[in-house]
Amino acid sequence: MKTVKLMKLSSVMAVLKAEPLTNEAESDLTGCYISDLLSDVLAHANPGMLWVTIQTHRNVISCALTKDIGTVLFTCGRKPDPAVVAEADAEGIVLLTTKQTTYEAAGKLWEAGLR
């Protein structure tokens, strides 16, 4: 049996000094998946996870929707086009950005207990 440790969106944001790009509704994250390849996310990520990526194209939203991923974090200070942010907002997907690299973000999330 795998125990899932949930982490609040607000604590994730605090840990990563992440800035919200969309409306942020508090939610529980069930885990984290890191990948910049969409098919890989479709195959391996689970619903409710935090998805960490440097991809900012519109396809990220489609992919997140397909997998019921509610929160996407862009690292290295990346930000998608306003059109993409608007779409995410309309679909209820929370987009975050952090200046930290993917590696730093992953380390901090693991340390903070998102497993």
Next chain:
Amino acid sequence: MNATVEKDNGTRQTAVLQQSGGDQCFKFSRPCPELTADAAAAHNAVAIKLGNSTIAMTMSDGTPTDTGVTAGKPLKVSVAQVLIYELRVRDAMTRPPVTAGPGDSLRTLQHLMKSHRISGVPILQDGAPVGLVSIEDIINALDQGHINEPAARWMTRNIVTLRDHFSLVRAVAEFDRHGFGRFPVLNSASELVGVITRGDITSCLVQHLEKRAEEVAAREAAQTTGQANDSELAEPVVLRAEVKAGDYDSAGKVSQRMRQILRMRGVDPDIQRRAAIVAYEAETNIIIHSIGGDLSVAVTPGKVVIEATDRGPGIENIELAMQEGWSTAGPLARELGFGAGMGLPNIRKCSDQFEIKSEMGAGTRLYSEVLLHKAVPPPQEKRP
């Protein structure tokens, strides 16, 4: 019309964006419950007519605003905002463009503008745009007395052009960036094909919104005669969309629409996801690897049938293509996060029934079935 929008409830919120994003290419088996998007369109059409050019202006930064949306209404992105991303410069521009040669006098141009009721004329030399004379140039010429001199001497030379495939939202951004009143429009072969002004953009939007408003009126009338009931919800629905090569921006529209239908029918979320992955991967395969094709999704009470056909070039070695990690995606696709070489393997894993046929030069046909009721164990999640 307004009343219909105001009566909207929150549950229809997602329907709005998806329907409005897709109904240019989707064909439904019957006009079913997505009244809202069109009602919103009707609502926006009114708003647009009242506050003309500000709409295009507010769009430019892409932020959702109150444009055409009543405060407190659940809509976050209005139909007008979606349209401005969907419509292209070629949909709005004036064509064919009225042009002149560098030797023509400003006086000649003044008459051209007057007779065609336009505010600027591109100057062509050997078929290529070399400059532009605007109504401001004419006014200056009249003021300073050089109205009879040739255009070549007074035209603006370093002109900025737009491409006809640009989205209107990009065009609006260019208007804001440069402050020009008009842009000559070139096609992919760099030939001048039209001229676009801010006014062209606004009238194009109004025209499209009006069309939607008329459609909703027709549907409202139809609805009062035959109310939808639960048994109708279980009727087969077919979604069909043309998929264009390289159109990465549209990827996922069909699968999102399908998810919506499956959700409405109370299908198990895991099965919804599997069907969505099949549709999404099949669609992106056409976008990335083919010269264009079609995606069709049929939702019946028992299963979802997803068929993707393209017109070529075909898969040289299907066995290889079915292997995880094998990909022939180009650099752009890879940059956008595609081309992991997992598309077909993902589709196979998520399907209850899967078939692919390909012939070089003729194209590829992919067939997948996802059963809606059979309890199928979810695909084994393998962590790399």
